[in-house]
Amino acid sequence: MAEARRVSFRNGRFASRKTEEAAWRRHQAAAWLESMVGPFGLTHCPSEQEFVAALRNGIVLCKAINKIQPGVVPKVVANAPCDSQPSTAFQYFENIRNFLVAVQALKLPSFEASDLEKDNLDAGSVGKIADCVNSLKSYQERKKCSGTYGPVKYMKSPLAPRSAIHVQSENVTLGSSTPQKCLDLTEIDAEGQSSQNVGPNMEEAIGKLQRIILDCMISCKENLNQDALKKDPVTLVGTILSNQLEKEQFKPLLQLISPEGAATKNEPNQQIECSNSQNENRLRLLEAQESELLELKTMFQEVKVDFRSLQTQFQDDITELGHNIQGISKAALGYNQAVKENRNLYNMLQEVRGNIRVFCRIRPLMNSKSISSIEHVGNDGSIMVCDPYKPQTTRKIFQFNQIFGPTTTQDEIYRETQSLIRSVMDGYNVCILAYGQTGSGKTHTMCGPSGGLSSNDLGINYMALNDLFTISTSREDVKYDIRVQMVEIYNEQVRDLLSEDTSSTKFRYKVFKQWSVQPSRCKDVPSSVPF
Numbered sequence: 297m298a299e300a301r302r303v304s305f306r307n308g309r310f311a312s313r314k315t316e317e318a319a320w321r322r323h324q325a326a327a328w329l330e331s332m333v334g335p336f337g338l339t340h341c342p343s344e345q346e347f348v349a350a351l352r353n354g355i356v357l358c359k360a361i362n363k364i365q366p367g368v369v370p371k372v373v374a375n376a377p378c379d380s381q382p383s384t385a386f387q388y389f390e391n392i393r394n395f396l397v398a399v400q401a402l403k404l405p406s407f408e409a410s411d412l413e414k415d416n417l418d419a420g421s422v423g424k425i426a427d428c429v430n431s432l433k434s435y436q437e438r439k440k441c442s443g444t445y446g447p448v449k450y451m452k453s454p455l456a457p458r459s460a461i462h463v464q465s466e467n468v469t470l471g472s473s474t475p476q477k478c479l480d481l482t483e484i485d486a487e488g489q490s491s492q493n494v495g496p497n498m499e500e501a502i503g504k505l506q507r508i509i510l511d512c513m514i515s516c517k518e519n520l521n522q523d524a525l526k527k528d529p530v531t532l533v534g535t536i537l538s539n540q541l542e543k544e545q546f547k548p549l550l551q552l553i554s555p556e557g558a559a560t561k562n563e564p565n566q567q568i569e570c571s572n573s574q575n576e577n578r579l580r581l582l583e584a585q586e587s588e589l590l591e592l593k594t595m596f597q598e599v600k601v602d603f604r605s606l607q608t609q610f611q612d613d614i615t616e617l618g619h620n621i622q623g624i625s626k627a628a629l630g631y632n633q634a635v636k637e638n639r640n641l642y643n644m645l646q647e648v649r650g651n652i653r654v655f656c657r658i659r660p661l662m663n664s665k666s667i668s669s670i671e672h673v674g675n676d677g678s679i680m681v682c683d684p685y686k687p688q689t690t691r692k693i694f695q696f697n698q699i700f701g702p703t704t705t706q707d708e709i710y711r712e713t714q715s716l717i718r719s720v721m722d723g724y725n726v727c728i729l730a731y732g733q734t735g736s737g738k739t740h741t742m743c744g745p746s747g748g749l750s751s752n753d754l755g756i757n758y759m760a761l762n763d764l765f766t767i768s769t770s771r772e773d774v775k776y777d778i779r780v781q782m783v784e785i786y787n788e789q790v791r792d793l794l795s796e797d798t799s800s801t802k803f804r805y806k807v808f809k810q811w812s813v814q815p816s817r818c819k820d821v822p823s824s825v826p827f
């Protein structure tokens with residue numbers, strides 16, 4: 297995330313610098329064109345659109361190149377006066393075409409005519425136009441400096457794409473002398489003013505110089521002694537000139553040739569200023585890149601340190617996690633052993649309590665006029681019954697594991713049975729059997745008075761199934777499969793109570809050794825949802 301932000305920031309800065317650089321090139325080109333042809337309606341810092349729109353008719357470009365190389369574009373189609381017919385786009389295109397021919401003849405970077413016609417400008421084409429104009433500027437400066445139309449080194453932005461500069465020929469080379477060292481004697485008249493006419497002035501100045509030296513030598517020859525004549529010619533001329541040039545009539549000449557003189561100051565200094573400003577721009581660019589590099593280096597170091605600290609932290613966490621897992625696995629092992637022991641103890645207890653337990657539930661009297669046959673219920677599970685009409689002869693005592701009175705609830709009955717349900721889940725076989733004569737309350741106890749429709753008075757069957765599902769859900773390490781069969785045995789007929797086909801619900805039961813109903817005829821219903 298941080299890296300992406302850094303890359304985006306860097307790209308943003310680079311793009312912004314590139315835009316500034318392009319704007320600077322346009323500004324240079326526009327300023328130079330204005331200096332050549334006068335104001336032509338362009339702002340100081342023109343946008344790409346403004347720049348191209350101002351040059352689109354080619355008039356400014358043709359005028360500028362004609363100033364440098366008079367007559368190189370012989371016919372320039374100018375803006376038509378208001379009252380006459382306006383010039384066509386084709387005529388303007390002629391201007392551009394002629395200008396480009398002239399530029400190519402000068403072996404300067406060029407651009408495509410279509411670059412000026414595009415509605416959707418791209419930075420590359422506008423940059424090419426600006427580069428072309430700036431190369432003309434350099435050419436003109438060069439020409440001013442050397443007084444010739446020699447080869448030129450044109451300006452190019454360091455950020456401009458290489459393709460934007462269209463080098464016409466390998467022959468384009470640097471001049472042998474640098475502009476700063478040139479001494480242009482021809483541009484200064486006697487008052488030290490600049491002149492556009494270079495060639496004739498140069499010849500005139502050399503002629504003057506020759507005449508002066510000649511005059512000096514003639515005037516001095518009488519005064520020369522034999523020692524002076526023995527000197528070499530260069531020293532001799534130097535001596536003569538140093539003596540004579542102090543005189544008043546030679547001062548303009550001294551001013552003319554002196555490196556400190558105004559004549560040598562103006563134009564070369566302009567070139568130096570121009571070159572200095574370019575160098576300053578490049579220096580600023582370099583400094584910016586250098587500071588960006590330093591910034592990147594610092595960021596890289598920070599990321600490296602962060603990465604190392606994260607690596608160490610990660611290793612510590614892994615080690616700690618390993619210790620924790622070891623502890624947990626030990627605890628889990630101990631827990632499993634404890635659970636296993638607990639189950640064994642529990643089932644042993646069930647066996648101690650008796651594998652077969654018989655409970656007696658006394659049904660309440662259905663009729664208030666009825667007389668109870670129960671005479672006594674003991675705390676040890678004994679019960680004494682008799683025929684109320686013949687109590688002396690019919691008294692009998694029975695012994696049970698537990699006796700539940702007529703007011704005992706369904707929950708109290710189930711609580712005594714519940715411990716066996718857990719043994720089922722541990723793999724023990726359990727059977728809960730209700731036995732008694734008709735109307736004694738077997739269905740009431742096993743299914744509940746509502747037959748499972750109400751959750752208030754559920755019988756043992758439903759409550760046992762609920763516990764089976766609860767325990768199977770809580771034991772995640774064991775997968776239980778719970779199935780249900782429900783049959784009725786009546787008058788020696790077995791009826792499958794869960795069969796949907798009522799015609800075939802009855803079948804004769806087959807008694808095996810274990811007293812089980814033949815399973816093939818009975819339907820297993822898989823149960824997956826608790827009641």
Ligand SMILES: Nc1ncnc2c1ncn2[C@@H]1O[C@H](COP(=O)(O)OP(=O)(O)OP(=O)(O)O)[C@@H](O)[C@H]1O
Pocket residue numbers: 658659660702732733734735736737738739740741745
């Ligand atoms: N503990 C009890 N409390 C209240 N009513 C009871 C109780 N036990 C049985 N009854 C009632 O006695 C009647 C007969 O009970 P039930 O149908 O359960 O007997 P049964 O043994 O299933 O009879 P059968 O063998 O004929 O099916 C029912 O109306 C039932 O509501």
